[in-house]
Amino acid sequence: MKVGVWKAICATLALTGSVTMAIAQGGPPGSQGAPSAPIEVGIIELTLQEVPRVVTQPGRAVAFQDVEVRPRVGGAVEEILYTPGQDLSVGDPLFRIDDTSYLSTVASARASLATAEANLPVAQAAYDRAEQLTGRGYTEAEVEAARAALAEAKATLDAAKATLEYARAELSWTTLTSPIEGRADVATVSVGDLVTVGQSDELTTIVRSDPIYVDMTEASARILSVRKSIIEGSLKQNDVLQATLLLENGDVYRGTGELVTPGNTVSTTTGTVTIRFKFDNPQHLIIPGMFVRGEIVLGTMQAYLVPQRAATRGKSGRLAVYVVGDDGTARQITLEDQGSYQNAWIVREGLKEGDRLIVDGLSSIRAGQAVTPVPAIIDEDGIVHDADTTAAED
Incomplete structure (x- = not known):
C-alpha cells in the first residue's frame, strides 16, 4: 500500500517538472517557441536634401532713438504743447517756459x-584823422591811441553781436521742441512748475521705435562652431x-530684420555676444524693452530631416531612432543632431539615402522586432497618415 502511494507521488512530480520545463522553453508541453507576428509600422524614406541652418536666440527690443528732454533755460512752465502718445516730428513744440526775463535780455543786448555800432564810425574817423595829421599836430603816441580805440570799438561791436545772438538763442530755448521723430511720454511737470x-x-521722454533694434545673444562657442562649418x-x-521674430504671445512678426552689427566683444560673465538687428516697425507692435525670440537663417547644408515625433533623446543628449533593417526587423540607432528645422531634427551623419525611418507604431516595437513597413506621410500638425490613403483622398 505504501509503495503504491510513493509511486503515485513520484509520477506527479515528474509530470510537474516536465510541464515547468516546457513553459520555460516557451510553450505548453508538446509545443515549440514560434516567432511573434510582424507589427505594422509607418515609415518614411529619408533623402539627403538642402536644409536651412536656423538658430533660435533670445532677444530684447531696443529703441532706435531714445531722448530725455531737459530744459536749457530756467523758469516757470507756462504751457504743455503736445499730446502724449502722438507721433512727433523734428521741431514740434513740447513745452513753453516763461520768457519775460529772456525778452528783457534780448532788448538789452540789442x-x-x-x-557799439554808433561808436565804431566815431573811432574810425578819429583814427583816420590822426593818421593823416601825424607829425602835424598829432604825435605818434596819439596815433597809436586812436588805433587802439578803433580796435576796441570793433571788438565791442563783435561782443555785442555775440551777446545778442546768445540772448536770442536763450529766448528760443524757452520753447522746448522735439529733437527727433517719435512718441513722447506723459510730462513729468505741470503748468506752473519751476524748472x-x-x-x-x-520733463518727458521721446522714443522712436520705427525702425527698432533687437539685440540677440549668442554663445561664443556656437559662433566658433558655425565659422568652422563655413570654413570646412x-x-x-x-x-x-536676416532674422525673423517670435513675439511674447507666440505670434510670428511679419517682417525681416537686417544685421546691424555682429558684436565685437564677449561678455565675461555669460560668455555670449550681442548681435543687433534692425526691423521695420510701422505699427509699433514691438515695444522697446519687450523680450522676443529671433530665428536667424545662417545658410544651408546637406542633411537629413528626422521628424521629432520619430526620435527620443537619451541621457547622453543624443537622438535614438528606429529604422527598418534589410532583414525586416526594427533596428535602433543613435544620432547627433545639428539643430532643428520646423518640426524635424537636422542630422548629417549616421543615416544613408533610402533608409526607412519608423515614424508610427513606436510604442509597440523593440530592437530586433519583426515589422511590416507601411509608407506614411506626416502632415503640418505632426499627425501621421498612410501614404496610400492620403493619395486616394487626393
Whole structure:
C-alpha cells in the first residue's frame, strides 16, 4: 500500500517538472517557441536634401532713438504743447517756459549792439584823422591811441553781436521742441512748475521705435562652431544675414530684420555676444524693452530631416531612432543632431539615402522586432497618415 502511494507521488512530480520545463522553453508541453507576428509600422524614406541652418536666440527690443528732454533755460512752465502718445516730428513744440526775463535780455543786448555800432564810425574817423595829421599836430603816441580805440570799438561791436545772438538763442530755448521723430511720454511737470538749467529730472521722454533694434545673444562657442562649418564647406553661408521674430504671445512678426552689427566683444560673465538687428516697425507692435525670440537663417547644408515625433533623446543628449533593417526587423540607432528645422531634427551623419525611418507604431516595437513597413506621410500638425490613403483622398 505504501509503495503504491510513493509511486503515485513520484509520477506527479515528474509530470510537474516536465510541464515547468516546457513553459520555460516557451510553450505548453508538446509545443515549440514560434516567432511573434510582424507589427505594422509607418515609415518614411529619408533623402539627403538642402536644409536651412536656423538658430533660435533670445532677444530684447531696443529703441532706435531714445531722448530725455531737459530744459536749457530756467523758469516757470507756462504751457504743455503736445499730446502724449502722438507721433512727433523734428521741431514740434513740447513745452513753453516763461520768457519775460529772456525778452528783457534780448532788448538789452540789442541796445548794446546799437551803441557799439554808433561808436565804431566815431573811432574810425578819429583814427583816420590822426593818421593823416601825424607829425602835424598829432604825435605818434596819439596815433597809436586812436588805433587802439578803433580796435576796441570793433571788438565791442563783435561782443555785442555775440551777446545778442546768445540772448536770442536763450529766448528760443524757452520753447522746448522735439529733437527727433517719435512718441513722447506723459510730462513729468505741470503748468506752473519751476524748472532749472541742467536739472537731473527730465520733463518727458521721446522714443522712436520705427525702425527698432533687437539685440540677440549668442554663445561664443556656437559662433566658433558655425565659422568652422563655413570654413570646412559643410555650411553654405547666406550672402545677407536676416532674422525673423517670435513675439511674447507666440505670434510670428511679419517682417525681416537686417544685421546691424555682429558684436565685437564677449561678455565675461555669460560668455555670449550681442548681435543687433534692425526691423521695420510701422505699427509699433514691438515695444522697446519687450523680450522676443529671433530665428536667424545662417545658410544651408546637406542633411537629413528626422521628424521629432520619430526620435527620443537619451541621457547622453543624443537622438535614438528606429529604422527598418534589410532583414525586416526594427533596428535602433543613435544620432547627433545639428539643430532643428520646423518640426524635424537636422542630422548629417549616421543615416544613408533610402533608409526607412519608423515614424508610427513606436510604442509597440523593440530592437530586433519583426515589422511590416507601411509608407506614411506626416502632415503640418505632426499627425501621421498612410501614404496610400492620403493619395486616394487626393
